[in-house]
Amino acid sequence: MSQSSREDFDITIIGAGVVGLAIAASLSNHKTFGSSKILVLESKEAFGTGVSSRSSEVIHAGLYYPRNSLKTKMCVRGNRLLYEHCNRFGVPYKKLGKLVVANKDELDDFEALISNAWDNGVSGIKRLSKSELRSIEPSVCAEEVFISRSTGIVDSHSLMKSFLYQLSHHGHTYVERTEAISIEPIGNGFELNLHDCSKKKPEPFCITSRSVINAAGMGAQKLTSQIIGYPAAKIPPQKLAKGCYFGYKKKNPFNHLIYPVTSKNPNSLGIHATIDLGGQLKFGPDIEYVSIESYDVAESKKEIFVQAIKDYFPSIKVEHLTTGYAGIRPKLVSQTGSSADFLIQEESSIQMKGLVQLFGIESPGLTSCIPIGEYVCDLLEKSLEL
Ligand SMILES: Cc1cc2nc3c(=O)[nH]c(=O)nc-3n(C[C@H](O)[C@H](O)[C@H](O)COP(=O)(O)OP(=O)(O)OC[C@H]3O[C@@H](n4cnc5c(N)ncnc54)[C@H](O)[C@@H]3O)c2cc1C
Known part of the structure; x- marks a missing residue:
């Protein structure tokens, strides 16, 4: 030019x-x-x-958002179109599937989420029994679990x-x-x-x-x-919602992405476990509103992460985590304070x-x-x- x-x-x-x-x-x-x-x-x-450059690179299925929102419509359609596009243009991806897990205190939120997913027309959703969970993810502990088979990861x-x-x-x-x-x-x-x-x-x-x-x-x-x-x-x-990640030092024990039910903070998906295309496991992102753009990851967060991850992965310890990276979500927030x-x-x-x-x-x-x-x-x- x-x-x-x-x-x-x-x-x-x-x-x-x-x-x-x-x-x-x-x-x-x-x-x-x-x-x-x-x-x-x-x-x-x-x-x-x-x-x-700072996302989890997850191809979401559309479980979480209100039925008639743009987020739901575009995510559900985008999931299908993205896999088609990746096949056509040779973009690396893996359709790993995601497990949504709940403990005893989260059963109402679990039921609300699975019915929202069905209402949104998400395909590949199925409840699993505890023995099915044990056979596919022996390290994961949960009272209730469902699988979202169309969730995956992509090389963004x-x-x-x-x-x-x-x-x-x-x-x-x-x-x-x-x-x-x-x-x-x-x-x-x-x-x-x-x-x-x-x-x-x-x-x-x-x-x-x-x-x-x-x-x-x-x-x-x-x-x-x-x-x-x-x-x-x-x-x-606009609100800047920073999210930090920590890596996992030991061998990745998971075959799926693992997400806790998001009862504690409706604006984030909880401290979940995702896997990259190289097979590396990472945890996060969390959510923290910030006033300036900064990408440092505080070591002190490790303890908070471990407490959250323990709910579904009891053998996690602080010394297993390595400092990862951070990203910032450009959020619009509704009058009720939830994500717009x-x-x-x-x-x-x-x-x-x-x-x-x-x-x-x-x-x-x-x-x-x-x-x-x-x-x-x-x-x-x-x-x-x-
Ligand atoms: C922590 C985190 C995890 C996420 N995980 C996922 C996930 O797993 N799955 C998912 O679907 N989504 C995820 N997202 C969301 C996803 O990453 C974003 O929605 C998406 O990347 C936004 O892309 P964008 O092009 O709008 O923004 P950007 O990638 O920021 O692109 C905007 C570009 O505009 C340029 N620019 C700005 N101002 C100007 C200007 N005046 N002139 C010229 N250029 C300008 C910037 O330099 C930038 O390159 C995540 C986001 C975050 C922060």
Whole structure:
């Protein structure tokens, strides 16, 4: 992209995380938008280094969210589409299945969760007896258990690469180290003020775009505050929910992902056990609201983790844990204090036709990325009356 002359694009996507890239792939394959001139901008030195680089990489099934929420619809559909996509593009994954376990004090929550999963139309859910549990996971202890067979894990970096491949295969443009600083609505679209961050001193330049998609993850609200004329009161407040992980020093004893029922904190999935594609076991994430972006993992949390994990894995000890990593979920919180739904909106109602904004794309955002791409295409198509 040339900095000297102002270039015009049809659609500009700001943010090259898994969601921005999935949107770019959907647009590239779209019957109408595929022939448009599409640009993806990323402020960092590489794609997928934001929220998308710090997830559990779990392909969720859609057990937890309210029935008619976007999270449920997109997660349930995304689960199926993601496996199909992985098969088609050679993205590594494993459909390990997940066990949801409950102790004696959690039986009501267990019943509520399994019936929510059925209501949500999740496939592959089955109660297991204690002897079935013993035969498939001898180290796990539980009063009640069900299996979610469609839960799995995916190599999220390869997934993002496969989306980027589709973008470039269709001749569209991806640019790194380029930050969107502000956006100004103009006659028939938007002017974007950008910084070329590859230089020692960032160099400003402008492009225009008929449509703009704000997929900036944790930066979505900050970017919206720099859209000239956008009502500040309309920007949804964001809470940063940090989650820490600890690794496991000993040989992984599990064959499935193990999740306790989430009775203690409805905003997190409890201190669960996940396995990566290399077979390594890790525990977490927990949840802690923070005011600044920091990724340190406090050693002192080990004791708290062990107390929680003991409920389903009694032989765990503090000395078995190794310090892992942390991620931050960009959460929207409802008035009751519980996690709110994804917020994906086209802004014609405030005379900003062709602007699509994505807020609160926390978990299950990775699982939902392909349906999010489809949804954004639909919103754009309707707004442009194609
Ligand atoms: C701890 C944790 C565990 C999770 N586990 C799972 C899981 O197991 N399964 C699941 O389905 N989901 C999971 N998620 C959720 C999932 O990771 C996210 O929903 C998803 O990665 C969000 O992707 P994104 O593209 O919206 O954001 P990001 O990956 O953050 O991408 C946004 C990009 O925009 C760029 N950007 C920001 N501002 C600008 C600007 N002004 N100009 C240019 N570029 C800009 C950023 O640098 C960034 O690269 C987890 C999340 C966390 C934090």
